Amino acid sequence: MLLLDKTIEELLDLEEELIEAKENEKDNSLVELIRLYEELFRKISADRKSEYTSSLDQIKKTLVAYLVRYGSYLKTQYQKDDHSAASTLKKAIMYQKELPLAYYRHGFLSYKQRDYLKAITHFQLAIDYQEKCSQTVYLLNQQQLYNAQLYKSNSALYIADTANAYLKEIESEELSAKAPSYEQSPLFQLISQNEAFLHAHAFTVVSAGESRLCSKEECENIIVENLLPDTFILYFSDGEHSLYFNRKNVRLSINHAEILRFFFLHTTEQSPATKYHFERIFSENQRGKGEIPTNTYIQNVRRIQKKIESLSGTHPVITNKRYQGQTGYYYNQTIPYTIIHRSDHSFTL
Structure with missing residues (x-):
C-alpha cells in the first residue's frame, strides 16, 4: 500500500518499523522515513481538527532534522550524494x-x-x-x-x-577605440x-592534544602512505566516513562516525559517556516520546565495537562502566587516534 493511501494511524505504526530499519542501517530506510514524515505532515495539516494536530510541530521539526542531517545519505547511510543533498536541502528550506x-x-x-x-x-x-x-x-x-x-x-x-x-572576445577595434581603457582590477x-x-586549509587533523590544518591531498597521503602506523584514523571525507588502521578500513554510518569521534575526544575512565551524551542523535528517533531506550545506545556501541575489532583484532578499546546509575562507555586510549575532517564540517555532537 502506498503511503498516500494509509491512514495517520497506519503511518504512525509504520514509523516504528522504519526507525528500526534505519537503526539497522538498511538501504532506503532514510528515504522512506522522510517520505513518511512528509505524508504525516501533509495529512495532519489538511485536517486542523484532527486529534493529531498538537503533534504537527514536532513532526515538522523531525522532518526538517532528517532533511538537513541525512539529506546526503538517502541512497545509503554510508555514502554521500550531492544530488540528494541539494534536493533535500531545498525541501528543508521549504518547511523552515x-x-x-x-x-x-x-x-x-x-x-x-x-x-x-x-x-x-x-x-x-x-x-x-x-x-x-x-x-x-x-x-x-x-x-x-x-x-x-x-x-x-x-x-x-x-x-x-x-x-x-x-568582453575581450567580442571586442572589436571600433568598440575598443570608443570604450574607456580599464586596467584589470587587482x-x-x-x-x-x-x-x-x-x-x-580545507581539512583539520586532530589527535590527542593537537590540531592542525592541511589540504585534502595531505590528509589522503597520511592514509595511503600509512604515515600513522598502529593508529586509528577516523576520516570524514567528502564522500563517506571511514575508520582506518594500518591500511585496513571499514565504512561507518554518519551516526556511528559521530559517536566514535565523541568517544575519542571526550571520554575517559573517570568520565564515560552515557546515552544522554548522545541525546541529539538518539532523540531524533523518539519524536517527543520520552526516555531514550538504554538498549538503543548499547546496540549502537556494540556495532561500533565489532567494526573496530575487525580492524585491530579482538583488542578491546571501548570499555563499559557503570556511571551515575547508567550504562557508560569510554575509549581506553590503548591505541592512539587521529580524526580528519573538513575544517568547516559541522558535527551534531
Whole structure:
C-alpha cells in the first residue's frame, strides 16, 4: 500500500518499523522515513481538527532534522550524494526558512558545480539567517561564517572574470577605440589567492592534544602512505566516513562516525559517556516520546565495537562502566587516534 493511501494511524505504526530499519542501517530506510514524515505532515495539516494536530510541530521539526542531517545519505547511510543533498536541502528550506546551515551547504554544493550566482545567493542567505535562527543545531560555526564570506567573494570574482573574458572576445577595434581603457582590477588576483587558502586549509587533523590544518591531498597521503602506523584514523571525507588502521578500513554510518569521534575526544575512565551524551542523535528517533531506550545506545556501541575489532583484532578499546546509575562507555586510549575532517564540517555532537 502506498503511503498516500494509509491512514495517520497506519503511518504512525509504520514509523516504528522504519526507525528500526534505519537503526539497522538498511538501504532506503532514510528515504522512506522522510517520505513518511512528509505524508504525516501533509495529512495532519489538511485536517486542523484532527486529534493529531498538537503533534504537527514536532513532526515538522523531525522532518526538517532528517532533511538537513541525512539529506546526503538517502541512497545509503554510508555514502554521500550531492544530488540528494541539494534536493533535500531545498525541501528543508521549504518547511523552515531559518536554516543557515542548510543555506551554507547548498552554497557549497553550488560552488562545487561552478554555479556561482546560486552560490552567492545561498551564502548570503546563510549569513542573513544566522542572526534569526533560534535553533543552535542549525547555526554556522566561526569557520563556516568565515568561509561563507570567502566563497561569496570568490563567486562574485569568478562572475566578473567571466564577464571580462567575454568582453575581450567580442571586442572589436571600433568598440575598443570608443570604450574607456580599464586596467584589470587587482581584485581578480584574489581569486587564486582565495582558492589557495581554501585548498591549503580545507581539512583539520586532530589527535590527542593537537590540531592542525592541511589540504585534502595531505590528509589522503597520511592514509595511503600509512604515515600513522598502529593508529586509528577516523576520516570524514567528502564522500563517506571511514575508520582506518594500518591500511585496513571499514565504512561507518554518519551516526556511528559521530559517536566514535565523541568517544575519542571526550571520554575517559573517570568520565564515560552515557546515552544522554548522545541525546541529539538518539532523540531524533523518539519524536517527543520520552526516555531514550538504554538498549538503543548499547546496540549502537556494540556495532561500533565489532567494526573496530575487525580492524585491530579482538583488542578491546571501548570499555563499559557503570556511571551515575547508567550504562557508560569510554575509549581506553590503548591505541592512539587521529580524526580528519573538513575544517568547516559541522558535527551534531
